[in-house]
Structures are given as structure tokens and as C-alpha cells.
Amino acid sequence: MRLLIEHATVWDGSGAAPFPGQVLIEGERIEAVAPAGQAVAAAEGAERIDAGGKFLMPGLVEGHAHLSFVDTPRGTALGELPPEDHALLTMDAARKLLGAGFTSACSAAAAKIRLDVAVRDAIERGHTDGPRLLTASPELTVTGGLGDGRRLHLHQDSFGVAVDGPDEVRRMARLCLREGCDTIKLNISGDYGTESALAETTVMTDAEVAAGVEAAHAIGRRVAAHARASDSVKRALRNGVDIIYHCDFADEEALDMLEAAKDRVFTGPAIGIVLARLESLRGDNSWQGQSFLERLRPLYEATCRTHNEMRKRGIRIVIGGDYGFAANPQGTNARDLEHFVAHLGFSPSEALQAATRTGGEIMKRGHELGQVRPGFLADLLLVDGDPLKDVRVLQDRKRLALIMKGGVRYQPCEGAPHVRRLH
Ligand SMILES: [Zn+2]
Known part of the structure; x- marks a missing residue:
């Protein structure tokens, strides 16, 4: 042709x-x-x-994809989906993403171990349509960390797999690698919606991070981190994590460390979900709504401050805003470009470069993609x-x-x- x-x-x-x-x-x-x-x-x-x-x-390249997050309001709703149904919904999300102009996607976690892998293989074999896909493991998290949906006396799962101690991290990472995950995801910091481990806290230990990185790097695969707290960014960098998402509360030392590693690491704010949640809280005067807002607002301000600074320092930033929740559904991913311009100080050209040239690089194919x-x-x-x-x-x-x-x-x-x- x-x-x-x-x-x-x-x-x-x-x-x-x-x-x-x-x-x-x-x-x-x-x-x-x-x-x-x-x-x-x-x-x-x-x-x-x-x-x-x-x-x-x-x-376009989606740099923080969660194709198996299928627009549910809560993470624990993903734990209720049987694997067969979940696989079909993930396949559907891949078609939506391609239909939105995204020809590549770098996954930032799957909700079950083989969901990204099965859909990647189906796309590559021509059984379905979707972007080029680099797959990821579920979010490896510590007990009580982001994505641990379990409750005592109840069987309840979410999008994470709880692992405690370097041996458990290593075993789960190796299992995910064996099953075909290109990237191991580690939740090093907490998050704004988590009950015990908040966004400013660093909950995964040095030894746990090192174990995950060692397992992935041993066979040439990568590690991505959920890292909002400043210490979690430093912990990721010191242990050789390849992709460090969020970085919201990075202090001066963390920014200097990111800059020193800028030829090696990628970052991405994933601001889409934060803005979608802020939007959904508008006019919510309930006690729960107000207390959620009190956590989100400082996070939003920190994200804007940090990513403006990282942009100026030439640190590689990709688009991708945690699309796949009810508030910011799959297929609306191009909204991130608008967010980069409106909130993070990118010119339209810079935002588009983040979505194309830098996207090709995070796909490990900067020499032929983007x-x-x-x-x-x-x-x-x-x-x-x-x-x-x-x-x-x-x-x-x-x-x-x-x-x-x-x-x-x-x-x-x-x-x-x-x-x-x-x-
Ligand atoms: Zn994410």
C-alpha cells in the first residue's frame, strides 16, 4: 500500500x-x-x-492509561467484576481510546493481572482494534495503601494488590512479569481518597521499592510509581524507578533530583482526575464533600506549582489523567491537553509535543514513534x-x-x- x-x-x-x-x-x-x-x-x-x-x-499517546478502569464510581466496583466481563469492558475501552485519536498507550496499571496483557495481545493479533499498548501490573500497594480495597470480615477487592515486605513485593512483581506485564506499578505514596495513607505520606519502604525495581530490571522491564509525597518521589528516584507519576508535593531537593535524572525518567501529573473530582464537588455542601475538598484543593495547587516548574526544567512530562472513572470516563482523554494549557503553563505546541514526541519516548520507541x-x-x-x-x-x-x-x-x-x- x-x-x-x-x-x-x-x-x-x-x-x-x-x-x-x-x-x-x-x-x-x-x-x-x-x-x-x-x-x-x-x-x-x-x-x-x-x-x-x-x-x-x-x-496521540496516552501516557497514564488504565484501560481496565471501566468508568465505575468507586475502585471497589472493579473488584466486583468477574474477569470475563472485565476483559470485554477493557477491550471496549481500547477501541474508545483509538477512536479518540490515541494510537499508543502506556499503561499505569491494570485492575487485574492479565487484563492489559490479554487486550494487548488481542490488538496485536488483529482480533480487536486499539492503540499500541505497553501493559502494566495491578497497583502493588502496602496494606492500607491506595488500591487496598479490603475490609476485615468482608471479601472486597479494588484495583490494587496488597503486598507487605520486600519478599511479597518481589514474588508478586515476578508473577506479574511472568504473566506478560511490561511495567510493574508501585504505590509508594498514599492518596487523597485513601482512609489511612494520605497523599502526603510515603508508605512503601525503601526495601519494598528496591525489591520491585530489582525484579523488573532483571529482565529489562520497567517500574512506574504512584508518588505524590515529596519523600516518595525521592525514594522512587534513589531506587531507579523509571516512570514517576504525580510528584505533586515534590520539594526543591526532589525537583533537583528529578532534573538530574531527566534523561532517564518520565513523569506525568494525571491532573484530569483531580480536576474532574473538583468539578464534581462544586455545590456539594455536605460534610463529606467539604472534607474531601479540603484534601483536594492543596493537592491541585501543588500539582500546578510542581509541573509548571518541571516543565521549565525540561523534565519529560506525558499527558494522561487517570481516565476511567465515572467523573472522567474513557475516551475523553484528549481533555488533558486543555488542562496542560490552562493549568500547567504549557503552550499548545508544548502540550501537543508532550502528547506525541514525548509519548513516543515513553513507549520506548522515540526513534520511530511520535x-x-x-x-x-x-x-x-x-x-x-x-x-x-x-x-x-x-x-x-x-x-x-x-x-x-x-x-x-x-x-x-x-x-x-x-x-x-x-x-
Ligand atoms: Zn493512575
């Missing part, structure tokens, strides 16, 4: 200004990128698409609108004229949040 997309405004993801141009695709890769009017020798005989001035850009360049994989979006003027156009699926993954063309389905493979 050879395809020439001509008369497009090409934005290549590097941060360079867009230009009127044309892109030749051969099979699953980009063969040539040229300014408008320049002859492209290999285009002879290729099928042509007249882009009519539309905006051609790299496909930019419109010759030799790169043909993961592209053709947009009816200019996201550099207003990133919100990417939230409107009707404006996604074409979604391409590896040279295969998709279009959003009419009336359903999915995609249709064109051939």
Missing part, C-alpha cells in the same frame, strides 16, 4: 512550525515528508488523499481544525477526519465512541 496525503498542514511533533506539505506512506511507515509543490519521486502511482488544508499530526518523519511508523491524525490555536478541537471526534495506526486507516464511528477500520 502506498498512499500520498497531500495539501495538508503538516505539524511533525518536533516543535517546529507547521508547513503546507505532503506525506507519503508505504506500508506501515512514513516514506517521505515534503513541502507542498515539491515532487515526491516515489509517489508515482500511489493512492492519493486530498487533505484540503487539514492539520496532519502524529497520533513524530511525522521519514522512517517513522505511520501513526497519524488528520484534524479538521488547528490544535495549535486551540487544543480543544482534539476533543471533538467529528473533527478527526482520519486516524491512522501503522498505515491502517480508521474513522470514528457515528453515534458510538468507537472506531471503524476502513480496510
Whole structure:
């Protein structure tokens, strides 16, 4: 298959200004990128698409995906889903994500050990449609930490697996690695919604973090951390964690350490869920609502302060806002671009680079993913609108004229949040 997309405004993801141009695709890769009017020798005989001035850009990368978080109001509702039903819902979320223009996703945890793995394999075998997927384990957490949904005398699960002590962490990490997880997720800090371990606390010990990292790195896989407290960020860095999400309360020392490791680590604020929760609390004058707000507001302010500073220091930040809860459902992930511009000081171009070029890097494929360049994989979006003027156009699926993954063309389905493979 050879395809020439001509008369497009090409934005290549590097941060360079867009230009009127044309892109030749051969099979699953980009063969040539040229300014408008320049002859492209290999285009002879290729099928042509007249882009009519539309905006051609790299496909989006979700950097903090939870495909198996299926829009439930509570984490414990995930524990009530049988694996078979849960797998189908996860597959559905993958189709929604591709339909929203995301051609790649780096998982930040699955709700059950094999959910990401089964869906990744189904996508790769062509049994279903979805983004390129790097899979993750459930959230390995300590007793009482984020994702430990258990209660005494009740059988109740959530999205985490509680493990205490380095031996338990090592055993569970190795089991998840054996089952095909690309990333081990460790909840080093607490969270704002957790009863005993709050966001400012660091609950996973050094020895536990080290055990998880050692198990993953031994076979060349990665570790991602949930780390809101400043000490949890430092603990992650000292032990070689590869992806450090949130970092909200990072102090000066933690920021310096992140900066020193910026060629090695990735971060992502996951601000989408925080803003969605703040929005849902508006007008809630109940005691519970008010006390939740008292926890959330300082967290929101810390996130904005920290990620503005990290952006200035050139630390790699990816988009992805914990989509997959009732307040911020799967498929609305492009809202994160708007949040980056409105709350974290990113220009539209910087936000789009976080979602494309940096996204390709967190997928471990920065040499062939996330930019419109010759030799790169043909993961592209053709947009009816200019996201550099207003990133919100990417939230409107009707404006996604074409979604391409590896040279295969998709279009959003009419009336359903999915995609249709064109051939
Ligand atoms: Zn998350």
C-alpha cells in the first residue's frame, strides 16, 4: 500500500512550525515528508488523499492509561467484576481510546493481572482494534495503601494488590512479569481518597521499592510509581524507578533530583482526575464533600506549582489523567491537553509535543514513534481544525477526519465512541 496525503498542514511533533506539505506512506511507515509543490519521486502511482488544508499530526499517546478502569464510581466496583466481563469492558475501552485519536498507550496499571496483557495481545493479533499498548501490573500497594480495597470480615477487592515486605513485593512483581506485564506499578505514596495513607505520606519502604525495581530490571522491564509525597518521589528516584507519576508535593531537593535524572525518567501529573473530582464537588455542601475538598484543593495547587516548574526544567512530562472513572470516563482523554494549557503553563505546541514526541519516548520507541518523519511508523491524525490555536478541537471526534495506526486507516464511528477500520 502506498498512499500520498497531500495539501495538508503538516505539524511533525518536533516543535517546529507547521508547513503546507505532503506525506507519503508505504506500508506501515512514513516514506517521505515534503513541502507542498515539491515532487515526491516515489509517489508515482500511489493512492492519493486530498487533505484540503487539514492539520496532519502524529497520533496521540496516552501516557497514564488504565484501560481496565471501566468508568465505575468507586475502585471497589472493579473488584466486583468477574474477569470475563472485565476483559470485554477493557477491550471496549481500547477501541474508545483509538477512536479518540490515541494510537499508543502506556499503561499505569491494570485492575487485574492479565487484563492489559490479554487486550494487548488481542490488538496485536488483529482480533480487536486499539492503540499500541505497553501493559502494566495491578497497583502493588502496602496494606492500607491506595488500591487496598479490603475490609476485615468482608471479601472486597479494588484495583490494587496488597503486598507487605520486600519478599511479597518481589514474588508478586515476578508473577506479574511472568504473566506478560511490561511495567510493574508501585504505590509508594498514599492518596487523597485513601482512609489511612494520605497523599502526603510515603508508605512503601525503601526495601519494598528496591525489591520491585530489582525484579523488573532483571529482565529489562520497567517500574512506574504512584508518588505524590515529596519523600516518595525521592525514594522512587534513589531506587531507579523509571516512570514517576504525580510528584505533586515534590520539594526543591526532589525537583533537583528529578532534573538530574531527566534523561532517564518520565513523569506525568494525571491532573484530569483531580480536576474532574473538583468539578464534581462544586455545590456539594455536605460534610463529606467539604472534607474531601479540603484534601483536594492543596493537592491541585501543588500539582500546578510542581509541573509548571518541571516543565521549565525540561523534565519529560506525558499527558494522561487517570481516565476511567465515572467523573472522567474513557475516551475523553484528549481533555488533558486543555488542562496542560490552562493549568500547567504549557503552550499548545508544548502540550501537543508532550502528547506525541514525548509519548513516543515513553513507549520506548522515540526513534520511530511520535513524530511525522521519514522512517517513522505511520501513526497519524488528520484534524479538521488547528490544535495549535486551540487544543480543544482534539476533543471533538467529528473533527478527526482520519486516524491512522501503522498505515491502517480508521474513522470514528457515528453515534458510538468507537472506531471503524476502513480496510
Ligand atoms: Zn493512575
